[in-house]
Amino acid sequence: MTDAPGDRPGRTSGPRQEEEATGMSKEQIGRFLARQGILIAFVLFIIGFTLANNRFLAPDNIMGVIRSSAILGVMALGVTFVVISGNLDLSVGSMMSFSAIVVLDLHDAIGPGLAIPAMFAMTLALGAFNGFLVGYLKLNSLIVTLGMLSAIHGLTLTYSGGKNMDIADKEGTWFGVFGQGTILGIPVPILIFALLAAILGTVLAKTPFGRKVYAVGGNGVAATFSGIRRARVVFFCYLMSSLCVATAGLMQASRSLGSQNTVGQGLELEVLAAIILGGASLMGGSGTIFKTVIGVLILGFIQNGLLLVGLQFYVQYVVTWIIIILAVWLDIAAKRGRLLSAIA
Amino acid sequence: MTEKPPVLRLENIVKTFPGVRALDGVSFSVLPGEVHALMGENGAGKSTLMKVIGGIYQPNEGRIFVDEKPVVMATPLESKAKGIVFIHQELSLAEELSVAENIYLGELPRKSFGRVDWATLYARTNEILGKLNVGFDARTRVGELSIANQQMVEIARALTQKAKAVIFDEPTASLTDAEKVVLFDVIADLTANGVGVVYISHRMEEIFKMTDRISVLRDGQYRGTLVTAETDQDEITQLMIGRSLDLTRNDRHSELGDVALEVRGLSCGHFYRDVSFEVRRGEVVGFYGLVGAGRTEIAETLFGLREPSAGTILLDGKKVRIHSPADAIAHGISLVPEDRKTQGLVLGMNCRDNMTLPQIDDLTAGPFVAEGAEVAIFDQYRDRLDIRTPSWRQIVGNLSGGNQQKIVIGKWLSMHPTVLIVDEPTRGIDVGSKSEIHNLIRDLAAHGYAVIVISSEMPEVLHVSDRIIAMYHGEMIRTFTSDEVTEDNLIQAISGDARDGAMAAAAQGA
Incomplete structure (x- = not known):
């Protein structure tokens, strides 16, 4: 919390480092490795995959990776706000399933033009509920959103009766544009991801709200002492998260014009993995949208590379877990090094 | 031996x-x-x-x-x-x-x-x-x-x-x-x-x-x-x-203006009871007492962090209700808190962002933060308070304690408050910065601020205050003017040794 990894401009090695005369260089190397370890590992991965399969760096493969990462990426953009504010959102996976099921069902009932805003409203209500519990009632975000993960799953199954949801007339709807369309040859999911990243990146970096998100996550007490209404900031972070989830649900539903109840299952962990890979701290106060995008792409390329070298799809669940552990460990190692130097 | x-x-x-x-x-x-x-x-x-x-x-x-x-x-x-x-x-x-x-x-x-x-x-x-x-x-x-x-x-x-x-x-x-x-x-x-x-x-x-x-x-x-x-x-x-012995008593009185803050019969559970005082523009009022005497809790109440159980707060003669720091700031009350690292600063943020945090909603151009205006504010208070940092981009956690405290003070001065409360302004700060901050507090009074100083260090309270309120176990024991206060009578008042006598004296003086 004291020291975020260098995401704010102008981070230099401060007096603290300079004061430690003994073992400084060794410590600095350690910190560098801890901070850049993921990037180094990523480069090694790329080299290995390219040697193993020359299709890995082909343009169509790269485009394919970005496209298939877009849904995860959109979700990660919203969760980045929550993580920087010092909280977690584990409910995004099942919330995305909910969005996809609801919008597909309403598509046939009231038409896509009404189904989309209705689905957004319902998903935002779930996000607002998260935000109310964590922000205003000050409940632990891990407990709240873990509970919501389960509760929303139950809600989705109740809504669908446990059945897969499909659009009846797949030929006669424009609904597929969000998942399948292209504009100027670029797939729409990539455009949505890029546009949303640009907008939310600006919100986070350039607006008063973004500044308050960093302050609340960096030191919530000091933020309160500065007149910031912490609960409100946290509330809007969850709202932002659910807005992104609704968008991702729309993209998911549109891509296949049908959905299972469990389409988003496990995505909450991949989202967190991507954010941590980008270098945000789970302690809050650090991270950027740009870094999250990088994290999403690293995760996408690693998973793609594993497929290309011939590993089974299911292996990536294990690999994702390994990546999360590695990233969290590096985050803690970097932090611990700094904490120790502050005390001793 | x-x-x-x-x-x-x-x-x-x-x-x-x-x-x-x-x-x-x-x-x-x-x-x-x-x-x-x-x-x-x-x-x-x-x-x-x-x-x-x-x-x-x-x-x-x-x-x-x-x-x-x-x-x-x-x-x-x-x-x-x-x-x-x-x-x-x-x-x-x-x-x-x-x-x-x-x-x-x-x-x-x-x-x-x-x-x-x-x-x-x-x-x-x-x-x-x-x-x-x-x-x-x-x-x-x-x-x-x-x-x-x-x-x-x-x-x-x-x-x-x-x-x-x-x-x-x-x-x-x-x-x-x-x-x-x-x-x-x-x-x-x-x-x-x-x-x-x-x-x-x-x-x-x-x-x-x-x-x-x-x-x-x-x-x-x-x-x-x-x-x-x-x-x-x-x-x-x-x-x-x-050498701070010769600084014991404040001899720099500013010209007193109107009453800026008046507190009447303020109580808060077992923390403090029936506290009444006023602070004029240009005046520094010191609160002195042992830890647990209720001083910090009074500051927290004035700043909207703690709800009082009874009593009224008047600003410029008008009764106000303060339920949050945001309310307090809107009414022109600022607090430099007791613990700058946990309450005063976001240590991982840079100097400029910390300083402009309370007014970030007002420093905008369209929907965006006006970073140029932020830098201008930072520069102004860096010069005025002599904050030593290579750049506004410096992460606050890397500054010395004295410079960190000046960032907190700058943060609140840039809000142009009516009432400035400083709680333990020089805790953990080296001697040089201490006297700078003491001089600054006197300067602020001279510029017409109403200042409340809470401190556990007697030389500090004696040095900066025009009046000193001695507290013991949540009660105001006595108010001293800087002419009548001595180390002895102040110690007696806050240790409760001469509580009854002091209260009698205070009653006579009233």
Whole structure:
């Protein structure tokens, strides 16, 4: 919390480092490795995959990776706000399933033009509920959103009766544009991801709200002492998260014009993995949208590379877990090094 | 002095923290059988020194000797193993366990199969308790004891260990007179057995009664050792306060304007009761009292962090309701909080962003933060407060304590408040920055701010305040003007010694 990894401009090695005369260089190397370890590992991965399969760096493969990462990426953009504010959102996976099921069902009932805003409203209500519990009632975000993960799953199954949801007339709807369309040859999911990243990146970096998100996550007490209404900031972070989830649900539903109840299952962990890979701290106060995008792409390329070298799809669940552990460990190692130097 | 070698000796101990030299070449020794007082103001380095001895901090330079053998106290356990025992101000007992279990924790006498030998345990404990002449027995649950009795348990625990040196940190703070007598007997017992005792206290009376020698620290430096029998209170004070002695009283009065803040009958649960005062523009009002006297809680109420249970707050003669810091800020009240690291600053953020945080909603161009305006504000207050930082981009956590505090002050000055409350403005800050901040507070008054200063450091309160409100246990005991206040009458007022007399005097004065 004291020291975020260098995401704010102008981070230099401060007096603290300079004061430690003994073992400084060794410590600095350690910190560098801890901070850049993921990037180094990523480069090694790329080299290995390219040697193993020359299709890995082909343009169509790269485009394919970005496209298939877009849904995860959109979700990660919203969760980045929550993580920087010092909280977690584990409910995004099942919330995305909910969005996809609801919008597909309403598509046939009231038409896509009404189904989309209705689905957004319902998903935002779930996000607002998260935000109310964590922000205003000050409940632990891990407990709240873990509970919501389960509760929303139950809600989705109740809504669908446990059945897969499909659009009846797949030929006669424009609904597929969000998942399948292209504009100027670029797939729409990539455009949505890029546009949303640009907008939310600006919100986070350039607006008063973004500044308050960093302050609340960096030191919530000091933020309160500065007149910031912490609960409100946290509330809007969850709202932002659910807005992104609704968008991702729309993209998911549109891509296949049908959905299972469990389409988003496990995505909450991949989202967190991507954010941590980008270098945000789970302690809050650090991270950027740009870094999250990088994290999403690293995760996408690693998973793609594993497929290309011939590993089974299911292996990536294990690999994702390994990546999360590695990233969290590096985050803690970097932090611990700094904490120790502050005390001793 | 004795021929015997010291049981504990420190040589040129240096301990630095980022931006602070907490101990600057401190040497100090304790002879067997002596009581050696360690004195110094708050922040002089006493507790840092104790943490070095106790193995909690590692010194950057210097050596520690036990029985003239060089030792390294890498952990608290090592310190304990070398025969150094601490009696802390803050107790560290397991409340759910019995007195006996607490005393012998980790070394319970055993029977076969690892079973605890309760009979022996209770017998041994009662023997020690008998020596201490206390009114409870070995089986009593510690949680049921008064704080004073819990302290006696700590002392009993120390007695069971083969101590070479015992360090008492403000041991009489919560003891009654009768309990003090017992404590002094215990100390006499220890010294008779050749144990060296370090005695940390602010109470002169006890120092003269109990100790053989007195060592004084000031601003992390060792100022000298006096033989108790050959010195007097003045000499000690001189060493402790040093050059700040001539700063004792505020002689810079600003021109007083209208009443900016008026508080009538404000109460908040058991924290404070029936507090009434006013602060004029151009005036500095100091709040002085012991920790727990309710000063910080009053500040928190004025800043919307704590709801009062009764009373009214008037700003410029108008009654206001303050439910949150945002409300307080909107009404022109600012608070420089007690703990700048946890309450005042987002340490991982840069200087500029910290400074403009309270007004970030107003510093906008369209939907965006107007970064140019932010930098302009930062530059203005960097120059005015002489904040030393290479750039606004510097992460606040990397600045020295004094510069961090100036960032917090700048943050609130840039809001142009009517009332500025500063809680412990110079805690943990080096001497140079201290006097800068004191001058700044006077300057602010001269510019028409109404300022409230809360401090536990008497020289500070005396130096900056036009009026001083003495608090004791949540009550205002007396209000002094800077002409009538002396160290003596202020100490009496806040320690409750002369409570009734002072209240009578205050009633007469009213």
